[in-house]
Amino acid sequence: MTESASPYAMETNSSGDQLRFRERLNDMYRTSPLPLEHLVCNFGLYTRSSVLVKTLVINEIYELILPVPGIIIEFGTWWGQNLVMFENLRAIYEPFNKTRKIVGFDTFEGYSSFSSKDRPGQVITEGGYAATPDYPAYLRELLAVHEGNNVLGHLRNRHEIVKGDVVQTAPKYFADHPETVVALAYFDLALYEPTKACLKAIRPHLVPGSVILLDEFTWAEAPGEAIAFKELFKGSEYTIRRSRYTAERAIVTIK
Numbered sequence: 616m617t618e619s620a621s622p623y624a625m626e627t628n629s630s631g632d633q634l635r636f637r638e639r640l641n642d643m644y645r646t647s648p649l650p651l652e653h654l655v656c657n658f659g660l661y662t663r664s665s666v667l668v669k670t671l672v673i674n675e676i677y678e679l680i681l682p683v684p685g686i687i688i689e690f691g692t693w694w695g696q697n698l699v700m701f702e703n704l705r706a707i708y709e710p711f712n713k714t715r716k717i718v719g720f721d722t723f724e725g726y727s728s729f730s731s732k733d734r735p736g737q738v739i740t741e742g743g744y745a746a747t748p749d750y751p752a753y754l755r756e757l758l759a760v761h762e763g764n765n766v767l768g769h770l771r772n773r774h775e776i777v778k779g780d781v782v783q784t785a786p787k788y789f790a791d792h793p794e795t796v797v798a799l800a801y802f803d804l805a806l807y808e809p810t811k812a813c814l815k816a817i818r819p820h821l822v823p824g825s826v827i828l829l830d831e832f833t834w835a836e837a838p839g840e841a842i843a844f845k846e847l848f849k850g851s852e853y854t855i856r857r858s859r860y861t862a863e864r865a866i867v868t869i870k
Contacts, residue, residue: 637663671860673697676799676828677704679868683824684714685798690781690813691830692719693744695754697801699761702774706765713767715798717758718775720784720813723751728780732807733839739805751778781809785816795820803830807839814847825869832865833857 644661647654659667680687687701698719705715725745729735758774777784781804789795797820804810814827821827829844831837844867852870 668860669697670700672828672858672864673700674704675858675860676801676826676866677701677708679826679866680798680824681708683798683822683826685796685820685822685825686714686716686718687799687801688797688817689717689719689801689803690721690785690809691744691803691805692721692754692776693803694746694750695719695757695776697803698754698758698774702758702761703765710766713770713773716773716775718777718788719754720777720779720781720788721746721751722780723748723778726806728782728806728808730807730839732842733805734836736836739837751776782812785813789816789820797821797825799826799828801828801830802840805831805837805840807843810840811843811847814843818847821869823869827867827869829865829867830863833863 640661640663647661649657649660689697689701692698698717701717705712705717709715723746725742726739727741729741733739735741755774755776758776759771762771762773763769777788797817800813800817800821802810802813804813817827827844829840831840832844833841848867853867854870855865855867858864858866
């Protein structure tokens, strides 16, 4: 995190000893003897298992949507790592699929507008997970650079970053793009009202096989996500299971 980013307590289950080893790993990364071009190609040297599991989950859900047409959407992008991984997995799994657009929604200003169905705490707090003010522009360029490195990199504009409150921006996006089919929607909003607004916005655009990933579905500290999903999808035809890599993420597949 840069010094200008909003400070907050990141979620952790680590013991004191584990946190000390984590800080030592951070120090070794900062002082790595590898040349920069080698460091970029050897990120696994400094990636903790608790971080690597997130990459495995992204790969898991991408494999699920390979037969499904439509776009990939993430609600709650933060620094945008998942969006970059989606871009690179697209280049690996379906390099000639020109229609698999990737769209990220975020305020980039952190959590706000808590409802009575949310539970603010040490992690889910006002302004938590905010990015720096100029970060959306940086993320757009970063995605474009990754795209340019991949197959069909000369075909541009297959990414979109939508900045603002998703309660307004998500319904507007689908009103402006009624033809949209959603193959995958990744939810990492935590709060009830934005989650419900986005679930409501995407529901008419889901097809059999569409996947919804719920990041905080079983996390008691962020009950709003599960409440919103159960309210809106009550009576709907779907299957739900945990990720095979972590119990913390629920994978919904529309029937």
